[in-house]
Amino acid sequence: MEELFRIENLSKSFGNKKVLQNINLKIFRGEIFAFMGPSGVGKTTMLRLLNLLETPTSGKLIFNGNDDAILQKNYVMRRMSMLFQRPATFNTSVFNNVAYGLVIRRVDKKTIEKKVIDALALVGLAGYEKQKALTLSGGEAQRMAFARAIVFKPDVLLLDEPTANLDPANVAKIEDIIRKIRSELGTTIIMASHNIYQVRRIADRVGILLNGELIEVNTKEQIFTHPNDARSYAFINGEFIY
């Protein structure tokens, strides 16, 4: 398996608050990796560090063999996109929102049109092109943001609670798309979720965060049947321990 991210002794603090401590992890090309853990543990922070939106307090982040990803910010950032837990919406049409990543990559107009229409159809928003994005419902806005994040086919897709605002039918739809993107395009998908059922349905490997530490990284099968750490077992079974 080809290594895509290597995280070495990564720590992140906000002021005096230590959020992540000494994280060591490899993420491989083409896998679906899920960070799980209780609310406030640092899942979003982890994804933001990988997307270079946050700089680590200490430690190293190696992307695709680039010894220090942070030094090549623009290059690295162009290769991934992140769906935020609370997506922001540009004050323009749905079409322009989804087209954004293609426009800044100077894709030609015809191709943009086709790709945007396809992406919107994929997330169940066909025909919404002209609607003002700010008038979308919460779930529609999240699906629009999902379409916006995948439309330019990034190598790495970072998904922060990608289905938090959605009804069961749309959850199933988005999960299908995630699986499809990975199998058809080989996209590496790194997600954060506190929904253990979702992680169980779509992830290949899981990392469990607890009290700022990555207490266990394992395949989904192992984590859900024979976790190595008693705390993983407790988390998965809904018995929080602190």
Added chain:
Amino acid sequence: MGSVDFLVQGIIKAFELIFSLNPYIMSITGVSIRVSGTATILATLTAIPLAFAISFMQFRGKQALITLINTGLGLPSVFVGLFVFLMIVPIGPFGFLDMVYTQKAMILAQFILITPIITGISLAAIKAVPQSIIETVYTLGGNEKDVVIATLKEARFGIITAVLAGLGRGLAEVGAILIVGGNIARTGSVGGIGEGLSETRTLTTAITSETSKGDLSTSIALGIILISLVLSVNILANYFQRRD
């Protein structure tokens, strides 16, 4: 003549002057629009880059600049007029430019008055763009330039409001342009009222002189035009504010 009569007569005469496109009044309106319009355009071209530089860049003297802008927001226009006048009088540092009592001097004075207003309101509009928009640009592959463009787009209604506020201030302002422009009209008389065509006479400065001369219907006509212009600008500003 009763006092109501006198007002009614004045207003009727004023409308006659407006609808007959009286050349004296039209020339004054033209000078107002040209001076304040030009000053607003120049101020906008300065203020928007300034607002972006302050919002996105770190440089020495930034805090002093912000203080200067905030001070500029409340500057009395007569003070600006006096300042510009002292700069451009023949024995002043810029006397060689020969600008006293010209439209150029009026534009300069209004530029100084308006630039802080447009900068200040634009700064607030840019600040109101959430950080998550900027991060969305980055995560979708944008660079610093894309962030600036996206912010400009998100803040567009606020910035348009800022420009219109500047224009409104310019049109309504009287102190500065009176001092540096001198309220000059050509000699002679056009259209049977007032004096010759306006050189540096604007709606506001003309109202002061026509009123003191006692030509009330001309004053009223000028007042109606001034209020209509300022009102239109405000209605437009209001519209864009609500679009936000």
